[in-house]
Amino acid sequence: MASSDIIRPPTEPARSHRRLDARRNHERVIAAARELLAQHGLQMTVPQVAERAGVGRATVYRSYPTKDDLIVAIVQEQFQQLEQRTLAALDSDDAYQGLRDYIPDLLEHLTRNRGLAAAFFEGRLVPAGRLLELIARLVEAAKPSGRIRQDAGELDLRVVLCGVIRQLITLDRWDQALWRRYGHMVLNAFRP
Structure with a gap:
């Protein structure tokens, strides 16, 4: 050679x-x-x-x-960002105000990212459980204000918040103002 x-x-x-x-x-x-x-x-x-x-x-x-592997990589990163936003709301001096600002903002944020919205309500690729637990903690923290139902819990949050997200996705409605409006309606559902 x-x-x-x-x-x-x-x-x-x-x-x-x-x-x-x-x-x-x-x-x-x-x-x-x-x-x-x-x-x-x-x-x-x-x-x-x-x-x-x-x-x-x-x-x-x-x-x-696989495509799912790629989606999971992206959505996991985005869920971590949402968790950071939720933790910031939890650190607010006024938990009720933090919740009041957070829910409509979350829904508006989801309108800008259809994949994240779908992953949030589907839970198939990346479970939304940790994020929902944090939001439930925010609801709990807001209860002493007297402006949140004392019997509101994580199940209620899953039904009301995720139900809104699911229906808006199913109906293919992506207007930010509409999602923000439903964010306020979700908050109203938790008032005494």
Whole structure:
């Protein structure tokens, strides 16, 4: 075998360039998936993501073997952000005011992200239980104000809040003002 026939491993700069290129591709895939998930909800497709990211489908599948894997990665990150918003409301000096501001804001936020809204009410890909537990804690914290029903609990929250979300999604109604209006109606359901 001649010395020119020996396969040499790539040099460090070549490996580094590939890693950088792979990282950029991954970032483009995530950004494209976030946008498409927000616009189209759970109906987005991997080919759409690849096209928007400017990469081949194989590039997407390398990191995310299924569409659900990609959706879960995006939605988990978004649920963590919602949890942080909920914790901020819990840290409010006035828990009732925190709840009053939070619920309509949450619903309006969900109108801007159809995939997150669907994941919230479906619970199939990413369970919303932790987030709902935090919202229930916010309801509990607001009870001493006297402006929240003393018998309101997590089940009520799941039925009323998730019911509103589910119906608006089912009816394909995405107007932010409408969702905010229903946020206020949810709050009214919890008043004594």
